[in-house]
Amino acid sequence: MSNARMRSPLGRALGLGSAKDGVEAWWRERVWAVALAPLTVWLTVSILMRADKGYAAVVAWLKMPVTTTLMTLLLVALFHHIAFGLQVVIEDYVHSRIKIPVLVGMRLGCLALGVAGLVAILKIALGA
Amino acid sequence: MTRAPSDRQRPLSPNIQIYRPQLTSVLSIGNRITGIALSAYAVALVIWLVAAAAGPDAYAAVDAFIGSWVGRIVLFGGTFCLFFHFCGGIRHLVWDAGYGFSLRAIYASGWAVVAASIALTALTYVVGAILAGYGP
Structure with a gap:
């Protein structure tokens, strides 16, 4: 969805809202949040149904293509949602010189954790 | 000698410490706190997946922690945080769509978030107990 469609013509004419890419950022946050909601329900129900089932059952479940895809x-x-959320928190409460390093570190941490999770899933899926 | 007004340490708006906590403000900060807490649970999810990929021994170590009393309490807290943040997030998405801004609607949706997150947490543990063979 483009900036043009999310902003009202009057708002644009009056120069309301962010001067830069505020609408774009706002929209991205919502799209990832909406995407995450059903996936969270799926994960919660899946884990609930497999609690106390042990290693073999969990790996067999993670090997299923549907599980690999959804996970x-x-x-x-x-991790997109976390990065957006923690960015707002950091910007609200960290006002010193360390703000930018903290933001960059948080972003890189989200990336690293997300990639680690993906590699783990692929390793299980591909049967290594 | 009096100091210039601009030198005085004046309280800054919005003076959160003098406000009586309200449902709206408590849910607002609650959504933020549970979001931060859930970030830690996301790290735990990755550790769980990496352990499963590493093999039975690594998985057993993580599983042993989850099964311990500390692990169970942490998991219970995470379950409530998840449902609270989930319901609060849906409330925010409804607002983002432009609905539910009347004072009555805001309080109704606020109490709905509280009730739903408690009910869903309870439901999860009841279903979990039944699936584990403790139920009827």
């Missing part, structure tokens, strides 16, 4: 989507949506 991949969940990790991507989850």
Whole structure:
């Protein structure tokens, strides 16, 4: 969805809202949140149904293509959502010089954790 | 000698410490706190997946922690945080769509979030207990 469609013509004419890419950022946050909601329900129900089933059952479940696909989507949506959320928190409460390093570190941490999760899922799926 | 007004340490708006906590403000900060807490649970999810990929021994170590009393309490807290943040997030998405801004609607949806997150947490543990063979 483009900036043009999300902003009202009057708002644009009056120069309301962010001068830069605020609408774009706002929209991205919502899309990832909406994507994450059903995936969270799926994960919660799946884990609930497999609690106390042990290693073999969990790996067999993770090997299923449906699980691999949904878990991949969940990790991507989850760490996008976390990065957006923690960015707002950091910007609200960290006002010193360390703000930018903290923001960069948080972003890189989300990327690293997401990739680690994806590699783990792929390793299980491909049967290594 | 009095100091210039601009030198005085004046309280800054919005003076959160003098406000009586309200449902709206408690849910607002609650959504933020549970979001931060759930970030830690996301790290735990990745550790769980990496352990499963590493093999039975690594998985057994993680499983042993989840099964311990500390692990169970942490998991219970995470379950509530998840449902609270989930319901609060849906409330926010409804607002983003432009609905539910009347004072009555805001309080109704607020109490709905509280009730739903408690009910869903309870439901999860009841279903979990039944699936584990403790139920009827």
